Amino acid sequence: MKAVQLQSCEGITGLKLVDISKPQPGPGDVLIQVKAAGINYAEVEQIHGKYPTFGKELPFCHGV
Numbered sequence: 001m002k003a004v005q006l007q008s009c010e011g012i013t014g015l016k017l018v019d020i021s022k023p024q025p026g027p028g029d030v031l032i033q034v035k036a037a038g039i040n041y042a043e044v045e046q047i048h049g050k051y052p053t054f055g056k057e058l059p060f061c062h063g064v
Contacts (some may be wrong), residue, residue: 007059009049020061037063 001022008014025031043062045051053060 003017003061005059005061009047009053009058010044011046013046014057018059023064 001020003020004019005016005018005020006014007016023031039062040053046053046062
């Protein structure tokens with residue numbers, strides 16, 4: 001599946017469209033198809049290196 005991945009905190013150029021494996025839902029989970037998603041202020045700041053990644057190692061996808 002396609003995903004936007006944060007590969008570096010150097011601004012918009014650090015975001016890349018990549019192919020990743022589709023998540024497998026566990027017991028009691030559901031898998032939904034997302035047509036569009038927004039980005040919040042904290043994520044914008046994170047893209048520019050002004051907000052912590054809270055222990056996530058680069059690269060990663062927001063919201064996953």
